[in-house]
Amino acid sequence: MNHFVSVADVPDIPALVSRALAYKNDPYQDVTLGERRRIGMLFLNPSMRTRLSTQVAAQQLGMEAVVFNVGSEGWALEFEEEAIMSGNTVEHVKDAAPIMGKYFDILCIRTFPSLKNREDDYSELYINQFIKYAGIPIVSLESATLHPLQSFTDIITITEQLALQGKLDTATGKPARKPKIVLTWAPHVKPLPQCVANSFAQWVNAWGEADFVITHPEDYELEPSFTKGATITHDQDEALKDADFVYVKNWSTFNDYGKIYVNDPEWMLTNEKLALTNNAKVMHCLPVRRNVELSDEILDGPNSIVTTQAGNRVWAAQAVLSELIRRK
Ligand SMILES: NCCC[C@H](NC(=O)CCC(=O)O)C(=O)O
Numbered sequence: 001m002n003h004f005v006s007v008a009d010v011p012d013i014p015a016l017v018s019r020a021l022a023y024k025n026d027p028y029q030d031v032t033l034g035e036r037r038r039i040g041m042l043f044l045n046p047s048m049r050t051r052l053s054t055q056v057a058a059q060q061l062g063m064e065a066v067v068f069n070v071g072s073e074g075w076a077l078e079f080e081e082e083a084i085m086s087g088n089t090v091e092h093v094k095d096a097a098p099i100m101g102k103y104f105d106i107l108c109i110r111t112f113p114s115l116k117n118r119e120d121d122y123s124e125l126y127i128n129q130f131i132k133y134a135g136i137p138i139v140s141l142e143s144a145t146l147h148p149l150q151s152f153t154d155i156i157t158i159t160e161q162l163a164l165q166g167k168l169d170t171a172t173g174k175p176a177r178k179p180k181i182v183l184t185w186a187p188h189v190k191p192l193p194q195c196v197a198n199s200f201a202q203w204v205n206a207w208g209e210a211d212f213v214i215t216h217p218e219d220y221e222l223e224p225s226f227t228k229g230a231t232i233t234h235d236q237d238e239a240l241k242d243a244d245f246v247y248v249k250n251w252s253t254f255n256d257y258g259k260i261y262v263n264d265p266e267w268m269l270t271n272e273k274l275a276l277t278n279n280a281k282v283m284h285c286l287p288v289r290r291n292v293e294l295s296d297e298i299l300d301g302p303n304s305i306v307t308t309q310a311g312n313r314v315w316a317a318q319a320v321l322s323e324l325i326r327r328k
């Protein structure tokens with residue numbers, strides 16, 4: 001693994017899941033692995049879980065993590081090639097990234113999409129410019145279109161739940177029977193990125209161990225290369241039938257980019273809807289708008305595993321960082 005920016009960087013998902021769960025079982029087993037190594041964590045956008053879990057993971061590998069809120073505290077970066085920098089940007093990534101490559105062993109970056117220009121966002125210019133110019137491994141802490149540390153965590157969490165339910169073949173680390181996993185759109189008050197949904201779809205498809213269904217209102221189709229392989233339906237009740245896991249997330253429109261079309265509150269998951277499922281575990285990446293995106297009764301009820309899921313962010317980050325350290 002040279003970078004960690006999408007599922008394409010992971011040659012063996014079950015092996016990486018096993019490593020993450022081994023860290024959960026024994027967090028300090030590799031506490032000397034990262035000695036005298038340093039990660040830089042650049043934030044162009046806010047974060048709670050990703051920032052803290054990655055710092056904790058680095059510490060458990062004996063590494064130091066330096067956080068730089070570059071979006072609010074740094075010089076405004078320019079990412080376009082051949083830009084004439086007479087506007088608000090002060091420093092080109094071409095100049096900044098190689099310097100960071102001298103300070104750190106691994107560079108982690110969070111950057112959200114503009115949701116204004118689809119071609120720009122989907123070109124992943126920011127993360128690709130860091131890959132091009134930093135000269136060290138790059139880890140996405142959520143980029144314009146993907147959130148791989150979140151999705152890896154989600155596969156870890158599903159695997160762990162299946163093991164707890166005695167539904168995992170321990171020899172292979174794979175489910176004895178494919179669980180039904182449903183990704184459902186949910187209402188929100190503002191247009192959100194498609195990253196978490198794109199990335200979850202990409203990882204579940206690459207994992208290949210699920211009966212995978214995506215449900216959303218009309219006009220919320222995701223980019224087809226990420227969803228290919230999933231069953232897509234606009235009938236949420238039909239989708240929820242016999243589901244083992246329900247992943248709840250809002251996203252804005254992809255086709256007419258970055259908009260809110262229908263925002264029907266009926267799409268919020270409730271206990272009544274949950275009754276259609278196979279006593280499904282409910283997941284969400286967080287942060288969540290309570291009683292808009294997901295109801296109190298679900299979040300505070302016995303089927304929600306959102307806190308366990310967020311807790312697992314540490315083991316995902318630790319497994320990824322350890323792979324990148326071992327590579328060097
Ligand atoms: N890092 C996980 C989710 C980040 C982002 N959520 C948000 O921006 C929520 C903002 C709000 O609720 O106002 C998203 O959906 O991609």
Ligand SMILES: NC(=O)OP(=O)(O)O
Pocket residue numbers: 046047048049050051142150285286287
């Ligand atoms: N799920 C997630 O990435 O949370 P943060 O935005 O708080 O990092």
